[in-house]
Amino acid sequence: MPSRVLAIDGPAGSGKSTTAAAVAEQLDLPHVESGALYRAITLAGLDAGVELGGQRLVALARSLPIRLDLTDAGFRPEIAGVDVSQEIRSARVTARVSEVSAMAEVREWVNEEVREAVARHPRGAVLDGRDIGTVVFPDAVLKIFLVADPVIRARRRLLQDGRVPDPDAVASEVEALERRDAYDSTREVAPLRRASDAVVLDTTDLSFEQQVRVIVDRARNLFP
Numbered sequence: 001m002p003s004r005v006l007a008i009d010g011p012a013g014s015g016k017s018t019t020a021a022a023v024a025e026q027l028d029l030p031h032v033e034s035g036a037l038y039r040a041i042t043l044a045g046l047d048a049g050v051e052l053g054g055q056r057l058v059a060l061a062r063s064l065p066i067r068l069d070l071t072d073a074g075f076r077p078e079i080a081g082v083d084v085s086q087e088i089r090s091a092r093v094t095a096r097v098s099e100v101s102a103m104a105e106v107r108e109w110v111n112e113e114v115r116e117a118v119a120r121h122p123r124g125a126v127l128d129g130r131d132i133g134t135v136v137f138p139d140a141v142l143k144i145f146l147v148a149d150p151v152i153r154a155r156r157r158l159l160q161d162g163r164v165p166d167p168d169a170v171a172s173e174v175e176a177l178e179r180r181d182a183y184d185s186t187r188e189v190a191p192l193r194r195a196s197d198a199v200v201l202d203t204t205d206l207s208f209e210q211q212v213r214v215i216v217d218r219a220r221n222l223f224p
Ligand code: DC
Pocket: 012, 013, 034, 035, 036, 038, 039, 097, 098, 099, 101, 128, 129, 130, 131, 132, 180, 184
């Protein structure tokens, strides 16, 4: 395992992937977003019209194939050579991805792909997900667990999607986030939980720049 592996985990809408991308850029490391693979395999299953079962989905992922391609801009999710970084964010994928990510076979396949992607980059990487610090890289040098008030998370999510955070939209987004959190935290395989050696970072009252700086400073202290 490369020495500079940073794990950033946390619930839906905690800002993991935007934070991990900015941290990676400042540390000049690639960013690996594990959620992108869960989303890509869900998208592939929906497009193929197959029943969303673990073994079937993994066979499909291997045959297409689905992979993380290392570009100048970092790792990019691809299905059969086509960049799917936008399509994996669609509402139809978001609606089914928790169900797919609860399947043990799917999790094994994603973990293999993620570890392989990191191995291709010997300087290290910044990874984000739900189980990076607990399962995928339990020996990561720095583990961050991001948390934030659900209303703040909902507002950030709406703004990120270019929607207006009016009270009704915020209330329904809070409900959707909490539903996904409950599902991700109570599933049998690799549930969302904080690693015992993770640093908890509550970003409720932090600006984006502040939360990135806290993580970058900690990383620089560990490997100047
Ligand atoms: O971070 P995200 O919203 O793109 O994640 C999509 C889904 O994948 C979400 O339901 C949780 C799941 N996921 C996971 O179980 N483990 C990971 N390491 C990353 C994502």
